Amino acid sequence: MDLIAQKELPESEGADDHELCRAMGHILDRIGDKWTIMAVGALSDGPMRFNAMMRKIGGVSHRMLTLTLRGLEREGLLTRTAYPTIPPKVEYELTDLGRSLIAPLTLLADWAFENRPAMEQARLAYDKEHGGPAK
Amino acid sequence: MDLIAQKELPESEGADDHELCRAMGHILDRIGDKWTIMAVGALSDGPMRFNAMMRKIGGVSHRMLTLTLRGLEREGLLTRTAYPTIPPKVEYELTDLGRSLIAPLTLLADWAFENRPAMEQARLAYDKEHGGPAK
DNA sequence: CGGGATCCTCCAAGATACTG
DNA sequence: CAGTATCTTGGAGGATCCCG
Numbered sequence: 437m438d439l440i441a442q443k444e445l446p447e448s449e450g451a452d453d454h455e456l457c458r459a460m461g462h463i464l465d466r467i468g469d470k471w472t473i474m475a476v477g478a479l480s481d482g483p484m485r486f487n488a489m490m491r492k493i494g495g496v497s498h499r500m501l502t503l504t505l506r507g508l509e510r511e512g513l514l515t516r517t518a519y520p521t522i523p524p525k526v527e528y529e530l531t532d533l534g535r536s537l538i539a540p541l542t543l544l545a546d547w548a549f550e551n552r553p554a555m556e557q558a559r560l561a562y563d564k565e566h567g568g569p570a571k
Numbered sequence: 572m573d574l575i576a577q578k579e580l581p582e583s584e585g586a587d588d589h590e591l592c593r594a595m596g597h598i599l600d601r602i603g604d605k606w607t608i609m610a611v612g613a614l615s616d617g618p619m620r621f622n623a624m625m626r627k628i629g630g631v632s633h634r635m636l637t638l639t640l641r642g643l644e645r646e647g648l649l650t651r652t653a654y655p656t657i658p659p660k661v662e663y664e665l666t667d668l669g670r671s672l673i674a675p676l677t678l679l680a681d682w683a684f685e686n687r688p689a690m691e692q693a694r695l696a697y698d699k700e701h702g703g704p705a706k
Numbered sequence: 707c708g709g710g711a712t713c714c715t716c717c718a719a720g721a722t723a724c725t726g
Numbered sequence: 727c728a729g730t731a732t733c734t735t736g737g738a739g740g741a742t743c744c745c746g
Binding site: 622634653656657658660661 | 708
């Protein structure tokens, strides 16, 4: 996509545009999904235990949180530390890589916060003009 | 989530945290999905026709592009202009609101671009340490 | 050319229950 | 408390065909 057009290697004639596009798509599929963002947000001010995250995020199933965290661990965005006590205690913490995501994500969150009214109003206008919410 | 914690209204005791969380989730569900980002990216340097977008994005089905564009129009991120010629010609263009999304999205894209190697390496390490890619 | 409708598939994700 | 396994289903999304 063009958002990264300026990053094309000079010698590659843009033929790899698709490559970059698809790579972006892949990464955005990962970091762009709801629970990932929630999880990174939850961990943004320090390590946290599994159930604490579940409560903090709210509305996420046990299973989905587990899968999301596995994925993030795999991508190197967070670390998982299990203390073999009874009962078990597992702490999750962002890595440097994960923390570096906070800044761009915060900007996006800011955008969302600031433009929520505009979007809602636009939606109302659209729904009024056309028949009903969707169709 | 905490990414927007600093934006809590002073008088609301954080009870609306869930509200904000869910609102964020909703918006991120919209603007965070793959095709939306692709579409905004495609339109980031000027208006474009439907089929041109399809070619530029690549890998998107006719139907999904239509639905995505409808959604974006509804949220006020772009405008749709149909010229009743034969054959028909329809142009899509970002609104000011839509254009204001480019900046934060570019930052995210930059992050993705810069950290792609790190993520791939982390994934390889993870897969080597544990058995196989997923399980 | 662009959009809608229809059909069909398939997988993401919730619920539940068991283990260490 | 944390994780895994199994089952089930809703709906996202592709393919296809027809219309203006």
